[in-house]
Amino acid sequence: MLRAAGWAAPYVLMPYISLMVTCGLKPRTIMALSVDAGAQASTPLALSVLAQAVYLDNYIGGGSYFPKGGGQMLAAGFAEVIRSHGGIIRTNSEVEKILIEGGKVTGVRLEHGEIIKATTVVSDADIIRTYTDLVGLEHLSRTMQARVKTWRMSHPLINGYFGIEQDISATPNSNYFAIPNWDDARSLFALARMSRSVVHGRGHTDGAAWARQFAARQPMFLQSSTRRDPTNVHSAPAGNAAIEVQTIAPYDPKIWGFDGYDVASGEYRKDKAYREIKKIVIDGMLDRIEQVYPGASSKVKWSELASPASQQRFVGNTGGAPFGLEGTPDQAGPLRPGTRTSIDGLFLVGTDTAWGPGTEGAMISGVHAAAAILGRDLPGEIHAGAVIADRTRLTTWDPDFDPLNACRGFGTAAPAPDEVLLRCTGSPHGASDPSSVGCVGGLPSRRGRR
Numbered sequence: 001m002l003r004a005a006g007w008a009a010p011y012v013l014m015p016y017i018s019l020m021v022t023c024g025l026k027p028r029t030i031m032a033l034s035v036d037a038g039a040q041a042s043t044p045l046a047l048s049v050l051a052q053a054v055y056l057d058n059y060i061g062g063g064s065y066f067p068k069g070g071g072q073m074l075a076a077g078f079a080e081v082i083r084s085h086g087g088i089i090r091t092n093s094e095v096e097k098i099l100i101e102g103g104k105v106t107g108v109r110l111e112h113g114e115i116i117k118a119t120t121v122v123s124d125a126d127i128i129r130t131y132t133d134l135v136g137l138e139h140l141s142r143t144m145q146a147r148v149k150t151w152r153m154s155h156p157l158i159n160g161y162f163g164i165e166q167d168i169s170a171t172p173n174s175n176y177f178a179i180p181n182w183d184d185a186r187s188l189f190a191l192a193r194m195s196r197s198v199v200h201g202r203g204h205t206d207g208a209a210w211a212r213q214f215a216a217r218q219p220m221f222l223q224s225s226t227r228r229d230p231t232n233v234h235s236a237p238a239g240n241a242a243i244e245v246q247t248i249a250p251y252d253p254k255i256w257g258f259d260g261y262d263v264a265s266g267e268y269r270k271d272k273a274y275r276e277i278k279k280i281v282i283d284g285m286l287d288r289i290e291q292v293y294p295g296a297s298s299k300v301k302w303s304e305l306a307s308p309a310s311q312q313r314f315v316g317n318t319g320g321a322p323f324g325l326e327g328t329p330d331q332a333g334p335l336r337p338g339t340r341t342s343i344d345g346l347f348l349v350g351t352d353t354a355w356g357p358g359t360e361g362a363m364i365s366g367v368h369a370a371a372a373i374l375g376r377d378l379p380g381e382i383h384a385g386a387v388i389a390d391r392t393r394l395t396t397w398d399p400d401f402d403p404l405n406a407c408r409g410f411g412t413a414a415p416a417p418d419e420v421l422l423r424c425t426g427s428p429h430g431a432s433d434p435s436s437v438g439c440v441g442g443l444p445s446r447r448g449r450r
């Protein structure tokens with residue numbers, strides 16, 4: 001990629017905006033080419049050229065894909081492989097502490113005090129929380145402590161879900177970026193001011209006032225899972241459509257009206273200011289829906305908005321950031337953390353690692369973690385065509401298989417004493433060592449309701 005970049009290669013670790021400005025692009029063009037930085041939960045001022053180039057190469061060069069049956073099929077598929085190969089999955093089982101003795105992992109303690117012993121622990125929890133809360137900074141070297149403190153998360157990605165009584169099957173099967181108007185593209189300064197005020201929320205003390213600006217000015221990403229996969233009977237009843245609207249937003253709890261609340265309790269949802277701000281943002285999303293699907297905004301039967309607080313409450317993301325560490329020049333590609341850590345037996349996976357951000361990066365990081373634990377070249381084996389799982393153990397899913405329901409039945413009960421959390425035969429920690437590999441995270445825990 002670097003060779004193909006030619007004269008632009010030195011820009012690889014610079015912010016994306018710098019390349020667009022050097023190319024002499026007009027502010028309008030810059031705005032149009034900037035909106036999809038939101039797909040990585042970032043802005044062109046922060047996102048590195050490398051991160052954007054990889055994204056464009058992936059999405060435009062390779063094309064974007066959508067799992068048949070919806071995104072939940074991925075989780076259901078992984079769960080099926082784990083369980084059919086002897087693994088045990090426990091949801092609603094929050095890890096409170098990763099236990100460490102003499103620089104080595106000894107297991108995890110769950111929130112209600114249960115201890116699961118393991119010589120290997122793989123953490124998919126947010127990396128800052130993994131190190132600060134689950135591990136404890138006292139177990140890290142001073143250099144590593146300093147590194148953890150300087151990490152910056154990407155923006156929260158807020159998501160509106162709309163059930164529309166309208167048949168959109170004749171519309172193009174496309175992703176859309178809806179730009180409300182071009183007023184903020186008068187100049188580069190106007191674009192920068194808009195980013196500071198609307199996307200970062202700077203200078204706002206009144207949440208409703210910010211939300212009105214956001215609703216009027218913020219470009220948003222739209223897609224319909226019903227249109228993407230008309231065969232998915234769980235998406236929407238026939239003749240109706242599910243439409244999702246996403247965009248980046250500030251995290252600031254004061255702006256959103258959930259400051260002062262313990263987010264985990266969910267109490268903030270009753271706050272009048274929080275509800276009012278959500279309503280204004282939803283109305284802005286409906287305006288963007290109207291731009292793409294004329295007439296649809298008046299046929300809404302159901303709407304729901306996941307705010308940064310929802311992200312934090314459901315998956316424990318620092319600052320409600322589902323894309324993990326921001327893809328800034330100093331946190332992009334190989335400069336992101338790898339899977340091994342300085343603590344013996346502790347491995348990291350997920351969107352924060354070198355293979356992130358996003359779903360694909362998170363999945364690839366899992367392969368690399370498994371390779372490091374097993375001491376095998378799993379990426380090489382897979383590229384050479386090896387199938388690691390035993391396909392004959394997998395069940396065939398009916399056409400109306402419900403992946404969400406399938407992921408709901410795992411429960412929280414502790415395994416029987418002779419069972420292990422995840423068997424890893426052939427591993428340096430597995431075959432010769434009867435203990436287990438524990439995984440923090442991976443499937444949605446149902447800690448609460450939005």
Ligand SMILES: Cc1cc2nc3c(=O)[nH]c(=O)nc-3n(C[C@H](O)[C@H](O)[C@H](O)COP(=O)(O)OP(=O)(O)OC[C@H]3O[C@@H](n4cnc5c(N)ncnc54)[C@H](O)[C@@H]3O)c2cc1C
Nearest residue numbers: 094095125315316322350351358359362441442443444445
């Ligand atoms: C609405 C939305 C749309 C998206 N669309 C796309 C897309 O189209 N393409 C794309 O590539 N990416 C997309 N993303 C981003 C993508 O979903 C994330 O980057 C990806 O899921 C991150 O995977 P992960 O395994 O690192 O973390 P997560 O999926 O966040 O998984 C972490 C898991 O750890 C659990 N956990 C956290 N703390 C603990 C603890 N202490 N104990 C036990 N469990 C814990 C959480 O409950 C969670 O289940 C989207 C995100 C959102 C919110």
